[in-house]
Amino acid sequence: MKGRAAAVAAVALLALAGCAGPAASSSDTATGSSSAESSGSGKLTGTVTVFAAASLTDVFTALGDQLMADNPDLEVRFNFAGSSALATQLTQGAPADVFASADEAQMAKEKDAGLAVDPTVFAQNSLMLAVPPGNPARIAPPQAAGIPGLADLVPADLTLAVCAPEVPCGAAAAKVLDSAGLNGAPDTYEDDVRAVLTKVELGEVDAGLVYVSDVHAAGDKVLAFAFRESSLAVNRYPLSVLTDAPNPAAARAFVDLVLSDAGQQVLRHAGFQEP
Amino acid sequence: MSLSARVLVRRGSLALDVEMDVADGEVLAVLGPNGAGKSTLLRVLAGLLPADGGRVTVDGHPWDDVRTRTHLPAHRRSQGVVFQDALLFPHLTVGENVAFGLRTRGMRKAARVEAAAGWLARVGLAGLADQRPGQLSGGQAQRAALARALVGDPALLLLDEPLSALDARTRLTVRAELRRHLAEFAGSTVLVTHDPVDAMALADRVVVVENGRVVQAGTPAEVNRRPRTDYVARLVGLSLLPGTGTGRIVRLDSGGEVAVAEEAAGRVFAAVRPESVALYLARPDGSPRNVWPATLVGATPHGATVRCELAGEVPLVADVTATAFAELGLVPGAPVWATVKASEVAVYAR
Amino acid sequence: MTRPREGTGIPTPLLVPAGLGIAFLVLPVVGLLVRAPWSDLAPQLTAPGVGDALRLSLLSATVATLLSLLMGVPLAWVLARSRIRGRSVLRALVTVPLVLPPVVGGVALFLVLGRQGLLGRWLFEQFDITIPFTTTAVVIAETFVAMPFLVISVEGALRAADARFEDVAATLGADRWTTFRRVTLPLVAPGVAAGAVLCWARALGEFGATITFAGNFPGTTQTMPLAVYLALQRDPEAALVLSLVLLAVSLATLLLLRDRWLGRSGAPVA
Numbered sequence: 001m002k003g004r005a006a007a008v009a010a011v012a013l014l015a016l017a018g019c020a021g022p023a024a025s026s027s028d029t030a031t032g033s034s035s036a037e038s039s040g041s042g043k044l045t046g047t048v049t050v051f052a053a054a055s056l057t058d059v060f061t062a063l064g065d066q067l068m069a070d071n072p073d074l075e076v077r078f079n080f081a082g083s084s085a086l087a088t089q090l091t092q093g094a095p096a097d098v099f100a101s102a103d104e105a106q107m108a109k110e111k112d113a114g115l116a117v118d119p120t121v122f123a124q125n126s127l128m129l130a131v132p133p134g135n136p137a138r139i140a141p142p143q144a145a146g147i148p149g150l151a152d153l154v155p156a157d158l159t160l161a162v163c164a165p166e167v168p169c170g171a172a173a174a175k176v177l178d179s180a181g182l183n184g185a186p187d188t189y190e191d192d193v194r195a196v197l198t199k200v201e202l203g204e205v206d207a208g209l210v211y212v213s214d215v216h217a218a219g220d221k222v223l224a225f226a227f228r229e230s231s232l233a234v235n236r237y238p239l240s241v242l243t244d245a246p247n248p249a250a251a252r253a254f255v256d257l258v259l260s261d262a263g264q265q266v267l268r269h270a271g272f273q274e275p
Numbered sequence: 276m277s278l279s280a281r282v283l284v285r286r287g288s289l290a291l292d293v294e295m296d297v298a299d300g301e302v303l304a305v306l307g308p309n310g311a312g313k314s315t316l317l318r319v320l321a322g323l324l325p326a327d328g329g330r331v332t333v334d335g336h337p338w339d340d341v342r343t344r345t346h347l348p349a350h351r352r353s354q355g356v357v358f359q360d361a362l363l364f365p366h367l368t369v370g371e372n373v374a375f376g377l378r379t380r381g382m383r384k385a386a387r388v389e390a391a392a393g394w395l396a397r398v399g400l401a402g403l404a405d406q407r408p409g410q411l412s413g414g415q416a417q418r419a420a421l422a423r424a425l426v427g428d429p430a431l432l433l434l435d436e437p438l439s440a441l442d443a444r445t446r447l448t449v450r451a452e453l454r455r456h457l458a459e460f461a462g463s464t465v466l467v468t469h470d471p472v473d474a475m476a477l478a479d480r481v482v483v484v485e486n487g488r489v490v491q492a493g494t495p496a497e498v499n500r501r502p503r504t505d506y507v508a509r510l511v512g513l514s515l516l517p518g519t520g521t522g523r524i525v526r527l528d529s530g531g532e533v534a535v536a537e538e539a540a541g542r543v544f545a546a547v548r549p550e551s552v553a554l555y556l557a558r559p560d561g562s563p564r565n566v567w568p569a570t571l572v573g574a575t576p577h578g579a580t581v582r583c584e585l586a587g588e589v590p591l592v593a594d595v596t597a598t599a600f601a602e603l604g605l606v607p608g609a610p611v612w613a614t615v616k617a618s619e620v621a622v623y624a625r
Numbered sequence: 626m627t628r629p630r631e632g633t634g635i636p637t638p639l640l641v642p643a644g645l646g647i648a649f650l651v652l653p654v655v656g657l658l659v660r661a662p663w664s665d666l667a668p669q670l671t672a673p674g675v676g677d678a679l680r681l682s683l684l685s686a687t688v689a690t691l692l693s694l695l696m697g698v699p700l701a702w703v704l705a706r707s708r709i710r711g712r713s714v715l716r717a718l719v720t721v722p723l724v725l726p727p728v729v730g731g732v733a734l735f736l737v738l739g740r741q742g743l744l745g746r747w748l749f750e751q752f753d754i755t756i757p758f759t760t761t762a763v764v765i766a767e768t769f770v771a772m773p774f775l776v777i778s779v780e781g782a783l784r785a786a787d788a789r790f791e792d793v794a795a796t797l798g799a800d801r802w803t804t805f806r807r808v809t810l811p812l813v814a815p816g817v818a819a820g821a822v823l824c825w826a827r828a829l830g831e832f833g834a835t836i837t838f839a840g841n842f843p844g845t846t847q848t849m850p851l852a853v854y855l856a857l858q859r860d861p862e863a864a865l866v867l868s869l870v871l872l873a874v875s876l877a878t879l880l881l882l883r884d885r886w887l888g889r890s891g892a893p894v895a
Contacts (some may be wrong), residue, residue, distance in 0.1 A: 321792075322795075322796075322798055323792050323795065323796070350793070350794075350796075350799055350804075351797045351798075351804075352796070354796055355796070358789065358792075358793065362787075362790060364790060364793070364794075364808060364812075365812070366811035366812060366814070367811075375794070375797050375799075375807075378807075379794075379797060379800075379807075423797070427798070434794075494890035537813035579893075583745050
């Protein structure tokens, strides 16, 4: 009976991830591995609190639902926000079991503070150039084969939104812009990647640099172009059970679920890459 | 006739219908209890409230005519208004207050400062032009308000209870000054008040308004001597006894008879002044024509006299000296005899 | 005024909660002051962009306040004095920016004034004018969020003011406009000043609508609150210093103004 509930949950979350095609075959693996790893203990109880980067909202919510389905006495709670805001909250003593950051710098802060040990990188994300559905600036890759450079896509008078250098997506954006010789191109430095996406969706900017996962989440509200320099700035997502975790067993189970084949499958469907 | 008006206003329970004519240089007092519609009337004359019917004509110019939909807005009327609380603009100096109307009419600064100073001197406030209104006493503020109303030489002066916010002593002096200024004023004046002393002291003519209607009109002396309603009688301190005259006897509507000195016929008022009434503990000897048993129901000290309210066949008010009051040992509820000489009773047709 | 005074004259049931209120409002600021890395002050202040952000903040908050005065005072008059229908609905609409999350306000501004917005599209197509991501957009966002504070304050002052003064002015030959300028406005000047100060302070601290509608670009649209927020992502101590600078400048401005401008508020009413 437990097995069937897990299977239903896995199918549901894969549907959530927006990919119906390979669902049948992958859901089998997902069920198998999740039963083996996370439900092994079977009787997790209490509450487990996960602090996670905002870009993980959809994926982690789905994984949390699955863990709760496997362990009816367990409640998984999330605090989704910018990684640096989360890092500050944790340093100030916020009670949490798991921290998943969108970049290694923020995790390093927790490690230095002795709050996190042995973080594991569980996903990667890279940038794409997102444009509004109408593509008002008529951005088009050149005819030549292969992935275009960012400079080939971005004309001089484009209205471009990127993340501010203070936040992880902005650090990545700065790196690719620098490499493409486009340091002066941005018209606004947004406080997080969702703000960039919003402005692209509203058509108020011609283009924005956002994560592949954001493009997936936005569905048909944006178009996106890959570009060569994105490989220079790959964000690595580490996660760790926190040393002061009130519920270490459940924390461990959540981390294991993320690292499991099923968890990785869900991340992949959401646009994250394997580490 | 400089002001000629008929004003109809219906507002809630008030149905105002008043007609008046005021000549140049004349002062008309509108006397009435609170809620009679006096202030409403004044606001219509000032153009601050639209009338539901009637007309207002000043110096032959129509200010309001409901039938022809004429309405001259307040700011285009040649008028000065003094309100109960002086209402000097608190953000301006006294001088600027007085000059306000000259400024809105575009007078140059030097000229209006001079005119304001002149008027301040006329109302006894010379040298106070630079004070703030908050630094003035109540009487000074009301004088400044008068200067502000008169400085533009208006055709119509409207006074809304101009003295009632002042204390008794100040009222006395300001009233005397106001009388002098009104005598010098060339236009028409309408004074709204509930104080008969104001009306008597300041007005050439009085109209008494009750419940939105004129109930009596005449010179102050006439109204004072021959009130026609209980309200006016009480104001002027008379006992008003309506009845029917036959020879030298008036049979009162409330029962009882009053002997009078002159022949009277038909429906009349008999009016008795409080100081004409004498009180006794026992029926007095001799033969005064008017002797009535009564009960003392109220007594109010009034300076050296005590005003006694009497109930009985003939309801009266009597003034007795404080000494007499004490000697008689009067207490409320005490039975007394009241006498009045026939010659002291005024009789006039209803 | 003639009431006898005992001690501070504050009844105990008021004293305790009032003291708690002060502590509640002031202690966080004390926390800022205590934790501030004072030794870093000089380098933080001279860091590139801080001067720009401060200048931009003061400029845009001041322009937003002037705009609010220009539109807000007449609006308050309409709400307080006119007899138009649907006044209560109008009042509720005016206060919407108070309850709207500012970020949503920013999006709403996009929908009207953005390049794809109702009005913005026309401006863009006819005149090639785009508002978002300009200093104009900062001013608009701040005005949108801050003006209700002014309107409510002035409306309250107008309701409290004695309307009979306006009658007096009319009988002295002043038409409605003259009355408004020479009587009504001076009478409610303290309320207008208080409202303008509230409005300015709110505009100065505005974050959500600004970063949404105007974006964040150093020198053009990056105001102090935006700089503070982004500094918080990288270096919380730098953010502390920047907030203190903002705090100090706004306090100094308000204290300076109080003597010159709010001092007259005590004019007694005769």
